[in-house]
Amino acid sequence: xxxxxxxxxxxxxxxxxxxRGAIDQLKDKxxxxxxxxxxxxxxxxxxxxPRRLAVxxxxxxxxxxxSNEEAKxxxxxxxxxEAGNWSKAALGFARSQGVDPESFYFQELGGVExxxxxKSSIGQxxxxxxxxxxxxxxxxxxxxxxxxxxxxxxxxxxxxxxLVALFGxxxxxxxxxxxxxxxxxxxxxxxxxxxxxxEPSLYEASLREQQVIVDxxxxxxxxxxxxxxxxxxxxxxxxxxxxxxxxxxxxxxYPSALFGSFDPSFLNIPQEVLITxxxxxxxxxxxxxxxxxxxxFFVTVRNGDTRSIETxxxxxxxxxxxxxxxAKFFYEEDHKLTIQHALxxxxxxxxxxxxxxVAEKARRVANTANAIAKTLKLDGELAAxxxxxxxxxxxxxxxxxxxxxxxxxxxxxxxxxxxxxxREAVAKAVNEHYQPRFSGDAVPSGTVGAIVxxxxxxxxxxxxxxxxxxxxxxxxxxALRRQAAGIVAILLASPFKLKLDELFGLSLAxxxxxxxxxxxxxxxxxxxxxxxxxxxxxxxxxxxxYDVIDAVMATGFNDLALTANRAAAVGKAAxxxxxxxxxxxxxxxxxxxxxxxxxxxxxxNVSLFAEPAEAALYDAWVNGREAFHEAFRNRDxxxxxxxxxxxxxxxxxxxxxxxxxxxxxxxxxxxxxxxKGIAGxxxxxxxxxxxxx
Numbered sequence: 001x002x003x004x005x006x007x008x009x010x011x012x013x014x015x016x017x018x019x020r021g022a023i024d025q026l027k028d029k030x031x032x033x034x035x036x037x038x039x040x041x042x043x044x045x046x047x048x049x050p051r052r053l054a055v056x057x058x059x060x061x062x063x064x065x066x067s068n069e070e071a072k073x074x075x076x077x078x079x080x081x082e083a084g085n086w087s088k089a090a091l092g093f094a095r096s097q098g099v100d101p102e103s104f105y106f107q108e109l110g111g112v113e114x115x116x117x118x119k120s121s122i123g124q125x126x127x128x129x130x131x132x133x134x135x136x137x138x139x140x141x142x143x144x145x146x147x148x149x150x151x152x153x154x155x156x157x158x159x160x161x162x163l164v165a166l167f168g169x170x171x172x173x174x175x176x177x178x179x180x181x182x183x184x185x186x187x188x189x190x191x192x193x194x195x196x197x198x199e200p201s202l203y204e205a206s207l208r209e210q211q212v213i214v215d216x217x218x219x220x221x222x223x224x225x226x227x228x229x230x231x232x233x234x235x236x237x238x239x240x241x242x243x244x245x246x247x248x249x250x251x252x253x254y255p256s257a258l259f260g261s262f263d264p265s266f267l268n269i270p271q272e273v274l275i276t277x278x279x280x281x282x283x284x285x286x287x288x289x290x291x292x293x294x295x296x297f298f299v300t301v302r303n304g305d306t307r308s309i310e311t312x313x314x315x316x317x318x319x320x321x322x323x324x325x326x327a328k329f330f331y332e333e334d335h336k337l338t339i340q341h342a343l344x345x346x347x348x349x350x351x352x353x354x355x356x357x358v359a360e361k362a363r364r365v366a367n368t369a370n371a372i373a374k375t376l377k378l379d380g381e382l383a384a385x386x387x388x389x390x391x392x393x394x395x396x397x398x399x400x401x402x403x404x405x406x407x408x409x410x411x412x413x414x415x416x417x418x419x420x421x422x423r424e425a426v427a428k429a430v431n432e433h434y435q436p437r438f439s440g441d442a443v444p445s446g447t448v449g450a451i452v453x454x455x456x457x458x459x460x461x462x463x464x465x466x467x468x469x470x471x472x473x474x475x476x477x478x479a480l481r482r483q484a485a486g487i488v489a490i491l492l493a494s495p496f497k498l499k500l501d502e503l504f505g506l507s508l509a510x511x512x513x514x515x516x517x518x519x520x521x522x523x524x525x526x527x528x529x530x531x532x533x534x535x536x537x538x539x540x541x542x543x544x545x546y547d548v549i550d551a552v553m554a555t556g557f558n559d560l561a562l563t564a565n566r567a568a569a570v571g572k573a574a575x576x577x578x579x580x581x582x583x584x585x586x587x588x589x590x591x592x593x594x595x596x597x598x599x600x601x602x603x604x605n606v607s608l609f610a611e612p613a614e615a616a617l618y619d620a621w622v623n624g625r626e627a628f629h630e631a632f633r634n635r636d637x638x639x640x641x642x643x644x645x646x647x648x649x650x651x652x653x654x655x656x657x658x659x660x661x662x663x664x665x666x667x668x669x670x671x672x673x674x675x676k677g678i679a680g681x682x683x684x685x686x687x688x689x690x691x692x693x
Contacts, residue, residue, distance in 0.1 A: 002042070002061055003168035006200035007134055008054035008185055010162035016050065016250035018143055018157055023048040023216075029137045030055050037133060038065040039126050047203075047214040049253040051186070054214065056200050060167070064123030071097050073115035076106055090115060130167055131174040138176060152177040162186060169199050188212050188254055191304060211254045211305065220249050223301055226257035227285065230299060234259070237288040238299055244279055251283065252303035259287070260317040264296040266324045269331050272411050273401065277327050280405065282320055330400040334412070339420055342395040349397070354467045356514070358394055361459065364510050366390035369455035371506040376496050378447075382425075385448045389429035392417065393452055396430070410434040436486045443486075443493045450494050454503065457483040461530070462507040465523050466516050470530070484534045491560045492538070499558045500531055532557065539567050547692040548574060554687035562635060569637035570686050583693055588651040589644075589682050590689040595660055596679035599672030608670040613657045617650040621678050632684055641685060647678065 007030070014022065027046040034041050034057070042059030071093075073079060079090035086094075086101050094101045099117045106113045139154060146155035154177050165172040165181040174181055185195045185203075187210020195206045204214055213219040223245070231238050248255075266274060271286075271294035278284035278298055287297040298320065302312055346359035355361065369390035373383045396402050396413030414431035418424070425448045432449025433456050435442055444450040461480050464470070471480050491498060504527050508520050516523065535557045539549045542564070548571040557563040573582050609615045624643050631639040660675065662668045682688065 002059040004166075004200035005041075005057040005060045005130070006054070006164060006166040006197065006203055007137075008047075008052055008162075008164035008203075009138060009160060010052050010164070010186055011156075011160060012158040013050045014053075014158050014250075015145075016247045018145075019048050019050070019053075019250040020246065022141070022143060022157060023053050025141055026053050026137070027055055029140065030057065033133050033137055034060070037129060038067060038123060039129070040065065046216070048216055048250065049212060049214060049219075050250055051189070051253065052214070054164075054203070056203055060126060062126050064126065064129070066123050067119070067121045069119045071117045071119060072109075073097075073104070073117060076113040076115065079104075079115040093117070127167055127170070127172070130165070130172045134165055134172060135174045135176060150177070164197055166197060166200050186210075188304070191254065213254055216249065219252070219255060220245070223249065223252075223255045223257065226255065226301075227299060230257060230259055234287075234297075236295065236297065237290060237292070239275070239286050239288055241279070244283065244285065248283055248301050252301055254304060256302045256304060256306050256309065257299060258302055258306075258309050258313050258316075259297055259299045260313040260320070261297050262317060262320055262324060266328060267294060267296060269324075269328055270411075270415050272408060273327050273331060273405070274324060276405050276408055277323050278320065280407070281323050282316070284316075284320070326404070327401070330404055334399045334401050334416060335419070337399060337416075339392050339395050339417070339422075342398050343392065345398040346394060352463070352467075354517075355463045358397060360514075361463075362391070362394045364459050364463075364514075365393065365452065365455045367510045367513075368459055368507050369452050371509070372451050372455060372498065372503070375502060375506065376451075376498065382447065385423060385425045385429070386451050388422070389426045389433070389448050390452045390455060392422070392426070393430050393433050393456065436489055438482070439485065443490045447494075447496070450490050454487055454490055454498075455507075457487050458503055458507040459510070461487075462504070462511055462523065462527065465526055465530075466511055466518055468518065470526060480530075481534065484531055485537070488531070488534050488538050488560060492564060497559070497561075500528070500560065501558050504528070535560065535563065539564070542567075544568070544571050545574070547690055548686075551686040551688060551690040554690055555683045555685070565635050565637045566685055569641055570688075570691075572638065573641055574691055582645070584652075585645045585648045586688045586691055588648045591655055592651060592675050593679045593682060593687070593689060595672065596675040599669070599676040601676045602669065602673045604673050604677065605670050608667055610667060611658045613650070613654045614671065614674070617647070617654040617678075618674055620647055620650040621674075621681075625681065628681060637685065644682060644685065651678075 009026075023046045027044055031044050040059075040061040041057050043057070045056045045058070047054040047056070073093035074087075074089045079087055079093075081087060090101060090104070093115065094104070094117065097117045097119055099119060104115050104117055107116050108114075141156070143157040145157070147158060148155055149159040160177055160179050162185065163176065163179050163181045164183060164185050165174070166183055171181055171183055183197045185197055185207060187193050187195050187207060192207075192210030192212060195210045195212075197203055197206050207214050213222065224240075227238055227240065230236065274294060275286045278286055282298075282300065284298040284300045287295045287299060289295055298316075300316055302309070343359065343362070346362060347357055349358045350356075351358045351361045366387065369386050370383070373386045378386065393413070396416055397409060399412055399416065401412045402409045410431040410433065414427050417427035417430050422430075425446060428446055429444070429449040429452050432444035432446060433452040435444050435449070435453060444453050460478065460483050464478055464480055469478060469480075476482075487503070491500070504524050508516075508524060512520060532553065536549055536553060539552070540546070544567045548567055552563060552567045552570060576582070604618065606615070606618065609618070624646060628640055628643045631637075631643060658671065660668070660671045662671065
């Protein structure tokens with residue numbers, strides 16, 4: 001017979017950003033322990049609020065499954081001496097398995113006899129294992145930040161205040177940091193009382209009676225429903241960001257949505273400032289009209305019921321008024337700042353002790369951006385906009401508004417630059433050069449912003465690599481992976497043709513002027529390897545097969561747009577209706593490339609052709625080459641592959657009748673040169689030998 005299992009950890013309020021990871025961890029650890037303990041169960045459901053983490057396991061078996069395991073030991077030759085006595089190796093194997101050597105038996109594996117032992121154990125009662133198991137699950141949890149309290153050694157996200165552990169109707173007895181398990185949970189801090197849990201299946205209902213909605217999805221749905229009702233009632237658009245909704249979800253146990261208002265005069269401040277202040281400081285949802293313009297209202301979620309909701313709204317309005325007054329003050333003070341004065345203040349802000357000040361970084365960004373503009377041969381006005389935008393792109397970092405709200409960097413710079421008379425393309429680029437700020441974010445929409453963004457990001461990466469700061473494992477304190485992914489996204493979206501090695505070279509040239517601690521060649525190689533992983537990730541996100549990615553990347557990825565085209569075309573050919581035929585084409589390509597690797601190339605001498613198949617393959621290649629290269633130049637890779645595939649019959653006929661590695665050195669070299677030339681064209685597309693069928 002099966003029973004339900006309930007474990008609840010009662011805590012002081014846990015920071016909202018830690019709750020999701022904590023409850024996922026508790027659920028995973030519980031499932032893993034049950035599986036490793038051979039205790040069958042039906043399902044595990046997780047619950048979480050700011051004050052509790054809980055799991056309810058349904059259908060837990062009352063007894064472990066019996067165990068019958070077969071363990072393989074040493075070979076018979078090692079396990080027994082000539083007299084048939086057990087060796088030290090065999091006796092050691094017996095001890096390690098907890099069996100008597102007399103129970104050994106022999107079994108053949110791969111033509112060799114080995115000693116085997118069968119271990120059997122009868123399953124224990126689940127109730128006898130739960131106390132130790134659940135205790136180990138709790139004490140084995142880890143968190144981004146931990147606390148210690150009292151004289152206890154345990155480190156946990158917040159002090160444990162109560163524990164509920166039930167198996168069926170029985171309490172599972174154990175103790176952690178002086179807290180003993182019971183069946184009594186705690187309701188809402190202000191609206192509820194203690195909740196006595198008679199059995200696990202009544203957990204949700206018992207706490208709901210005490211004004212706690214423990215089901216995460218139910219609580220989320222309730223928040224969204226209440227916000228939607230306000231939206232419908234008032235005719236508003238309420239901006240709901242997923243990360244803010246997630247935070248609010250784990251700030252409340254019994255949600256009640258409410259709205260308030262603020263003085264419309266604050267709307268003279270850029271709405272990004274107001275929205276950031278509401279979201280970051282107060283966890284409010286901003287209210288917009290149908291055109292996306294901010295209205296003088298906000299929506300928030302109370303941890304409680306609707307009693308005295310008007311009073312709560314007025315309290316929130318009072319707090320918000322103070323926040324917005326601060327923002328207005330900072331904004332007005334920033335208007336006294338000139339761009340030139342702001343740039344001079346950057347001279348005293350250290351960017352990195354080995355890379356200089358922020359002002360020095362800005363100058364490197366400007367030099368790199370100007371070099372990119374020159375490489376792309378931009379016209380005078382556009383090049384001037386790039387130069388000016390790169391020169392001033394960091395000036396808003398010394399503004400009071402960005403100091404208060406770092407996430408507004410660039411946004412405030414655009415607003416201030418526009419008000420200070422900068423050209424529209426320049427002002428816009430001051431903001432856009434930070435894009436993409438995160439995975440999935442938009443890339444700069446303008447050429448000026450795109451170039452300055454490339455210059456800024458590659459300067460950060462090259463600078464860090466040049467002083468030995470290279471991401472390893474999960475460590476990436478300077479977000480270099482995100483910066484590189486941003487570069488890849490910009491180059492793929494931009495109309496201008498800038499290759500990765502050109503970008504590396506331009507940035508390295510600027511950094512060489514300040515002096516490199518490491519050789520430029522080493523830094524360039526590491527940049528290439530680092531970006532290879534980012535390009536692979538991007539191609540994978542686009543749905544390309546891993547073997548297609550390997551095949552395409554093996555022949556280079558310097559031109560990102562072309563690399564993307566090649567991956568799409570190779571993937572299409574390898575997965576299409578004619579993939580069986582294409583497999584034969586790939587086999588032909590691979591045979592050519594494998595032998596071509598043994599050649600140093602050179603001119604093909606047709607007078608040395610000794611077999612008709614040699615001339616046939618050479619003529620087929622030469623006659624189709626112009627069309628192939630035209631298709632390749634036009635980036636019509638589908639057509640290029642189709643034209644190359646027409647060589648398949650000639651290639652197979654060639655290998656059927658021609659011995660490439662002929663005794664005559666001149667003939668052999670000529671045949672390899674022919675294959676080298678064909679392999680060169682094949683290699684423009686991919687290393688087809690890496691495809692998996």
